[in-house]
Amino acid sequence: MIYISLANMILNLPFAALRAFEAVARHGSFSEAADELGVGQSAVSQHVKALEEWLGHDLVTRGARRSKPTPDGARLAQSIADGLGRISQTCDTIRDKRRDDATIVISCHPGFAFIWLFPRLLTFDQAHPECAISITTAPRPGSAAKTDADIAIHYGAIERPGYVVEPLMGEDLFPVCAPALLEGLHPLRSIDDLAFHTQIRDEFTSDAPDLPNWEYWARETGLALPTPARTRSFGQTNMVVQAAIQGGGVALGRSPLVLHALRDGRLVRPFPQIVRSPLQYWLVYPQDHGRCARNRLFIDWIKAEAEAEMHIALPPPIGGTAYRD
CATH class of the missing domain: 3.40.190.10 (Periplasmic binding protein-like II)
Known part of the structure; x- marks a missing residue:
């Protein structure tokens, strides 16, 4: 009976929430924990909140700039770190074999x-x-x-x-699209024509002061972007490029990732302006x-x-x- 009870407890542990909380406690920051785990800050916040509700106690004192674990939180974070460390060492040993x-x-x-x-x-x-x-x-x-x-x-x-x-x-930056978008009801002939097309965006997560996005390209070229008919955002650049190849809109191409598609004709450059990426x-x-x-x-x-x-x-x-x- 003790074995079954322990097994059920282990199965019911919210492992994703425990890992997210430990990262927050170690960094003292939800955003830095999100960066380490490769998820959004809101997801980390939800994991920590769910863990607090599951335990019935506050684990983190949230501040405007930094967050600090409560005494209970500090004890739990240390236990998680110790346990994950032993698990990691064991997995490394097995994997290295x-x-x-x-x-x-x-x-x-x-x-x-x-x-x-x-x-x-x-x-x-x-x-x-x-x-x-x-x-x-x-x-x-x-x-x-x-x-x-x-x-x-x-x-x-x-x-x-x-x-x-x-x-x-x-890398260099420039708009790219499928050849079909140069024709049709609203052919791409000037920047004003972007108002009739979907703007495909890459969702960047970076602390850099400048990002290689549409706004950066427009600012560096001195152009004013019209409001697009709609926008579509993707978290992975390969999806951005594929959406453009399939005619789903106009993307801001990054040269290493679109050069092959430009050379074989799956993508074209509708405008001549090129800027260097930050x-x-x-x-x-x-x-x-x-x-x-x-x-x-x-x-x-x-x-x-x-x-x-x-x-x-x-x-x-x-x-x-x-x-x-």
């Missing part, structure tokens, strides 16, 4: 993985068949560099003491990982791939001018 020493674990954002990295990995595999690549995707751009992967490909500004942070590549891609890895021969092979390879893409010219714009008539 199966992991081949030739495996290189790469962490990056899903959009970058699907559009840019995956199509190129065959060349690395052909050049280095003795190495295996394992890709883990981080749900938010800033969280890729916070994993225990051998190498992370991080998008946006970053400071990580004790890690090597190397620039990989920058963000770029970085390679992030522990200092000792950079001395590992297999990791060095991948680092040198991906830097060469990025360098080669920098010399590929964008196809010319097709359509009208972005300037108002």
Whole structure:
């Protein structure tokens, strides 16, 4: 009977809420906890509130800038941290038994993985068949560099003491759409025509002062964006690009992620204006990982791939001018 009671208690524990609460207590911030966990701040807040209701006690004293665990919360947070630490160590031990020493674990954002990295990995595999690549995707751009992967490909500004942070590549910004949107009832000929089309947006989660969004492009080009007919937002860049390819609206293209679709004609540039993105891609890895021969092979390879893409010219714009008539 004691065993059954304990089992039921374990099964009923709100594990997601416990993990969210521990992150809040450790960071003293709901937003920083959300960034670590790769979820929205509201989701973390809901998890903590649900845990407090489940226990019948307040666990966090919420402040305007920082949040602090209550005495009960501090005890619970320590217990969770201790338990998760032991679980993590055990899982690492079990996982390492199966992991081949030739495996290189790469962490990056899903959009970058699907559009840019995956199509190129065959060349690395052909050049280095003795190495295996394992890709883990981080749900938010800033969280890729916070994993225990051998190498992370991080998008946006970053400071990580004790890690090597190397620039990989920058990007240019410009509107893109399916060729069909240049024709039809409201063909894209000037920026005013954007008022008749759907604006496809990328949902960025970053602390950077500037983001590569529509507003940034308009500000840098000196153009005034009309109010779009509607907007559609996606949390992953590969979905943004796919929506544009399928004719779902006009997206703000980021050169590394749309170049292939532009070259094969699935996307076109309706306007000529191009601006440099305020963000770029970085390679992030522990200092000792950079001395590992297999990791060095991948680092040198991906830097060469990025360098080669920098010399590929964008196809010319097709359509009208972005300037108002």
